[in-house]
Amino acid sequence: MEILLEGEGELLGWHDPDENRKWVLENKSRHLHDKRMGVKEAVGKFVRDGDYVACGGFGHIRTPMALIYEIIRQGRRNLAMAGKTAVHDIDILIGAGCVTRVEVAYAFGHELRGLSPAGRRAVETGQCKVVAEISNAGYQWRFLAGMMGVPFIPSRNMMGTDTLKKSCCKVVKDPWSGKPICLIPAAYPDVAMLHVHRCDMYGNAQIDGILVEDFELARAARRVLITTEEIVDNEVIRNEPYRTAIPFFLVDAVCEVPYGTHPAEMPYLYFYDEEHIGEWLELSKTPEGTKQYFDKYVFGVEDFQEYLELVGGVRKLNYLKRVERFQEPMRAPWLEKK
Amino acid sequence: MAHQATEYNPRELQACVASRMLEDKKSVFVGTGLPMIASMLAQRTHAPGLLIIFEAGGMGPQSPVLPISVGDSRTFYRAVAASSMHDAMSVTQAGYLDYGFLGAAQMDMYGNINTTVIGDWERPKVRFPGSGGANDLGSLCHRTIIIMGQDKRRFMEKVDFVTTPGYLDGPGARERAGLPEGSGPYRVITQLGVYSFDEETKRMKLLAVHPGVTIEDVKENSSFEIIIPEEVGTTKPPTEEELRLLHEIDPAGMSIGK
Numbered sequence: 001m002e003i004l005l006e007g008e009g010e011l012l013g014w015h016d017p018d019e020n021r022k023w024v025l026e027n028k029s030r031h032l033h034d035k036r037m038g039v040k041e042a043v044g045k046f047v048r049d050g051d052y053v054a055c056g057g058f059g060h061i062r063t064p065m066a067l068i069y070e071i072i073r074q075g076r077r078n079l080a081m082a083g084k085t086a087v088h089d090i091d092i093l094i095g096a097g098c099v100t101r102v103e104v105a106y107a108f109g110h111e112l113r114g115l116s117p118a119g120r121r122a123v124e125t126g127q128c129k130v131v132a133e134i135s136n137a138g139y140q141w142r143f144l145a146g147m148m149g150v151p152f153i154p155s156r157n158m159m160g161t162d163t164l165k166k167s168c169c170k171v172v173k174d175p176w177s178g179k180p181i182c183l184i185p186a187a188y189p190d191v192a193m194l195h196v197h198r199c200d201m202y203g204n205a206q207i208d209g210i211l212v213e214d215f216e217l218a219r220a221a222r223r224v225l226i227t228t229e230e231i232v233d234n235e236v237i238r239n240e241p242y243r244t245a246i247p248f249f250l251v252d253a254v255c256e257v258p259y260g261t262h263p264a265e266m267p268y269l270y271f272y273d274e275e276h277i278g279e280w281l282e283l284s285k286t287p288e289g290t291k292q293y294f295d296k297y298v299f300g301v302e303d304f305q306e307y308l309e310l311v312g313g314v315r316k317l318n319y320l321k322r323v324e325r326f327q328e329p330m331r332a333p334w335l336e337k338k
Numbered sequence: 339m340a341h342q343a344t345e346y347n348p349r350e351l352q353a354c355v356a357s358r359m360l361e362d363k364k365s366v367f368v369g370t371g372l373p374m375i376a377s378m379l380a381q382r383t384h385a386p387g388l389l390i391i392f393e394a395g396g397m398g399p400q401s402p403v404l405p406i407s408v409g410d411s412r413t414f415y416r417a418v419a420a421s422s423m424h425d426a427m428s429v430t431q432a433g434y435l436d437y438g439f440l441g442a443a444q445m446d447m448y449g450n451i452n453t454t455v456i457g458d459w460e461r462p463k464v465r466f467p468g469s470g471g472a473n474d475l476g477s478l479c480h481r482t483i484i485i486m487g488q489d490k491r492r493f494m495e496k497v498d499f500v501t502t503p504g505y506l507d508g509p510g511a512r513e514r515a516g517l518p519e520g521s522g523p524y525r526v527i528t529q530l531g532v533y534s535f536d537e538e539t540k541r542m543k544l545l546a547v548h549p550g551v552t553i554e555d556v557k558e559n560s561s562f563e564i565i566i567p568e569e570v571g572t573t574k575p576p577t578e579e580e581l582r583l584l585h586e587i588d589p590a591g592m593s594i595g596k
Contacts, residue, residue, distance in 0.1 A: 058394050058409030085394075085409070085470060109467030111370045111407045112592050123465040130465075133454065133501075135473035136393055137427035144424060156431055157477040160515030161450075162500045163469050166459060171516065180516030210395030210414055211422040267411035324411065326402065335590055 009132025056194030059087025083107035145186035146220025192221030203251025274332035438479030449504025449523030481524035488528035546571035
């Protein structure tokens with residue numbers, strides 16, 4: 001195949017498909033066994049300095065915040081992160097100094113809330129480096145290629161743009177149509193972290209609502225850590241097997257963390273905590289404020305349970321449930337400034 | 339007879355003008371910000387059969403209020419499917435999306451959009467969020483509608499970074515690059531007016547100005563030359579009913595202000 005154009009971006013997390021098959025053969029257990037553990041143990045065991053990590057959900061929806069706070073608490077450094085629509089998750093990890101390299105589809109923004117002070121400051125001062133650009137479909141198809149065990153997926157997006165020039169993709173001449181076609185290389189994150197609605201002790205996980213790209217991500221990543229709103233009996237899974245998005249043999253750790261995505265949104269259960277996100281957006285405007293945030297909400301608490309008490313406890317969580325169900329309007333400090 | 343409103347802000351006007359462009363029984367891939375509210379307004383007025391698709395997997399929602407994110411639960415409230423990004427992006431690539439609807443930070447005369455950086459990519463002066471789903475919408479939908487603020491720093495002779503493809507460097511460039519045939523920017527809506535793209539040159543052309551806006555205003559707020567045809571229309575201001583609906587969709591004023 002004739003190569004027409006090669007992106008200059010760094011190729012994160014790529015392996016020769018045979019090398020990855022061998023890794024899977026040697027490292028991934030097919031044994032149906034109890035994988036329950038605490039987030040402290042899960043991060044301690046499976047997340048190493050320098051790893052290439054990706055979070056499930058959509059940046060501020062179903063993001064694995066309990067694991068993210070634990071990564072900060074354990075002081076992981078030099079992580080590379082998939083900016084596969086990364087919002088609050090990556091902003092917090094960059095702000096804490098854990099993530100220093102990002103492949104960006106979407107990062108450094110909070111959608112309608114505006115841009116991320118911490119993430120932008122880190123990139124504009126060179127503390128965090130963007131190693132490649134890509135689009136959302138592009139990132140998602142990197143995981144699709146990884147999941148399928150093939151080196152790349154052909155696609156028709158990105159061509160003609162600087163997004164492609166700064167990506168890890170290549171453009172070739174399609175042997176069938178004769179037209180240029182973009183080849184998106186596989187990505188195999190070292191660790192994927194996902195928060196789900198329910199999961200059994202073996203790791204069979206169900207997600208209510210959109211899957212975003214968790215189906216593909218969980219199958220492409222080498223290690224998969226799951227936090228779940230609740231751990232259910234294996235019978236619950238077997239009664240409705242069509243609801244399983246992630247089967248156990250992909251999963252390495254199962255942690256029960258109710259409200260584990262706070263302050264992000266958990267579809268059907270609780271809404272974003274806009275007051276908390278607003279506090280972060282305000283404090284993260286300065287390095288001192290950023291430190292103050294982490295001292296209070298991450299280093300100042302023992303675990304996620306204590307953090308939930310600190311952010312407002314049962315009263316706050318019940319309010320977030322009502323907002324999710326349209327029973328109460330949301331309160332958002334960032335809105336006052338609009 | 340719809341009553342025209344006498345007082346409205348530029349964002350309300352842009353949302354109404356954009357909403358009227360969307361056709362009933364067609365599909366639209368919606369990006370974050372004003373595109374969301376304009377599509378929801380269209381659904382409540384002339385286009386009840388408008389099929390709204392969100393990149394994270396929400397398909398055909400009937401949400402009572404504006405989502406904050408293109409992936410939150412409001413994007414699949416009373417939807418026909420809560421699917422995945424792979425599904426949403428694949429059906430778009432396969433040709434099911436009539437319109438893509440985007441916001442932008444900077445644009446050039448061919449409708450190429452920058453939402454990545456101001457300044458050098460290696461050492462950016464300002465870092466924006468990047469493509470997100472924008473490049474995918476702009477590459478893969480049949481027609482793209484862009485909604486943005488207009489001034490000399492946003493309507494640029496050359497954008498610092500082409501995040502999302504417009505007509506690239508002119509006629510035939512998209513197809514030569516490998517993008518789907520016949521796709522590309524269709525309309526641009528700013529606080530000053532509405533633009534289309536010239537058939538022959540693929541350069542931006544004024545279609546209509548908003549009430550009270552002059553052609554001079556349009557020219558003064560662009561760093562590139564906009565084609566000004568003999569006939570230029572004037573857009574209709576929002577109606578009282580449209581404004582009422584906008585505030586019903588966005589009671590908190592997240593997108594259109596209070």
